[in-house]
Amino acid sequence: MGKHNTRLKDIADKLGISIPTVSRALNDKPDIGIETKRKVMELAEEMHYQRNEFAINFKNQQSFIIGVIIPQIVHHFFSNIINGIITEAEKFGYSVMIFQSNESYHSELKGTKTFRKSMIDGLIISLADTTDDYSHLSSLQEHKIPVVLIDKVTDRLEASKIVCNDYQGAYDATSHLIEVGKRRIAHLTGSLTPLTTRERYRGYCDALKNNDLKLDNELIRYCDLVSGEEGYQEMKTLISLSNPPDAIFCATDPTAIGAINAVKDSGLKVPEDIAVIGFSNWSMSSVIDPPLSSVIQPDVEMGEQAVRLIIEEIENIRNDKPVVFKTHVMKTALILRQSTLGKKEGVNV
């Protein structure tokens, strides 16, 4: 065995022909003798020829790599998005590179730098909560690397966006609580910086309003939305009110689970005394007691759609076609379980 991988030159030399001829034979180009082609193919096979993609990428200045920056890969929602991204990208011959921001702007910035080094063809990003400056993204765009925002988006960057209808999901969740007879409905929300949280908050408010229930600021609690601990604490506080709620819409499932535990620990029943509904349908939500009603986000589909958009932009840029930014709003759905329905069997609406 030689020291290096087989190159076109090795094949050409052995056959006594020129390198371009070998290249033509191997790449199904016209203007190649049928017999020459056969011989080249045969020898290439025999010598285990493998195209050197470094050379190809260099020549084409193209990597077929899509960079992805998400806050946390271990979150069910994001790992499903990534699942969709990887699966769809592969169909188009693209590979996916992943970077975590851990919700830190600083880290996100570092990710874009790393990716620029890796010469990604495009970036799909879900913004960190702390990100408030978007020049690292517009800079990529200026260098003809398209950016698609997913879920955690911003109005302050012109780019294609994939979001789900957080407003409608929250509206539906709250309306559902009203439909099962609840009237004093609390809301557990988080920092209102991310658009998603704001939209859920807005959906909650509008559902109350349209059902002639008035907003009670006492019933709106803020936390980080991440840990069940906080949901537990805030629910305890709500229960201790002189006029406690009879239901709560939590902006995330983990906090909703914390809330359920708080209700149970207070000797109250879910949903009879206090109904609970979450958001995102985490995998754990169906196995807790009682199973948690939640809002399903089309995570995998969001990832797939993001890939289609980014590849479209990548190819438009390559072909000097105009790029038009699109925003896809994907539908949410309620998944109803016993935390709002009681003993009845859960139903997917």
Next chain:
Amino acid sequence: MGKHNTRLKDIADKLGISIPTVSRALNDKPDIGIETKRKVMELAEEMHYQRNEFAINFKNQQSFIIGVIIPQIVHHFFSNIINGIITEAEKFGYSVMIFQSNESYHSELKGTKTFRKSMIDGLIISLADTTDDYSHLSSLQEHKIPVVLIDKVTDRLEASKIVCNDYQGAYDATSHLIEVGKRRIAHLTGSLTPLTTRERYRGYCDALKNNDLKLDNELIRYCDLVSGEEGYQEMKTLISLSNPPDAIFCATDPTAIGAINAVKDSGLKVPEDIAVIGFSNWSMSSVIDPPLSSVIQPDVEMGEQAVRLIIEEIENIRNDKPVVFKTHVMKTALILRQSTLGKKEGVNV
């Protein structure tokens, strides 16, 4: 603005100097005039020069990309491994490319092909359950692309490996059930093809043996280990035995949760009637009722360690140093909660 990104030539031309001089200035090489260097740096900044990494990669035949193939990114265990991999890789200036096998050998094979195209410098892989042939991996090795196996490993490939002590974890879990007074301990296992499952099975058997309890084949049930449904069904079957178990060690947490639900639905109590312990400490396990005791695997650390090994091999190969394969066995730990302890506070042992 010009059509293309700034190249060394653009800077050289503007300054009336040669390309290598610009290169030297920018790369902190010796033999460069202090004044020339200053001018180059300044102009480079001004023209937003960015090294073209395609050219660098081409020249060095190196990508600084580590490929990762795992069965399912959405599994808590694997997404934590990936978390560790990405974090550690970044420290060394490597990026990470991810591919999912979905437990399919065919898909795994495809992944290795895709990765070869992407010119990865090394591969970290957790084998699909169905993988029984390893030529796709040895082929990579022959092409000087090192392979590190993680968690789902095989004896039939010579490579570095990262595993956790599944045997000891299972042994400890079973011993714990014995310590809390249980004597008829069932085991829910899966296909015995993967080494991990076999090791857990072996740990269970040895713990019984060393405590003078005899193995009862009636108490050993097989399922896919993936869904709670199966755990539920198998537990129901066990409960209906004329001599049912008083505890069960499940090889995964989801099935353990299914088992808990089956016990509860049968009007029995966990852990008083039947204690339950799982494996892997899924995020949901702490929030179910009762919280599930489980075996913690050092997932993040496993990922980090895998990166260190692969980079070591990559660099040894580049420097023509001999490569020695290492196997790291990482420690598991018990996390004890109410599903085995009862009302007492959970303790991390």
Next chain:
DNA sequence: GTGAAAGCGCTAACAT
């Protein structure tokens, strides 16, 4: 139908 030459952007070796 095939070969010769050029070039993608950069760096290392060799000259001066």
Next chain:
DNA sequence: ATGTTAGCGCTTTCAC
């Protein structure tokens, strides 16, 4: 201290 030359592996002109 700086310039010249060559080359990484491949494809794409352009000749013949």
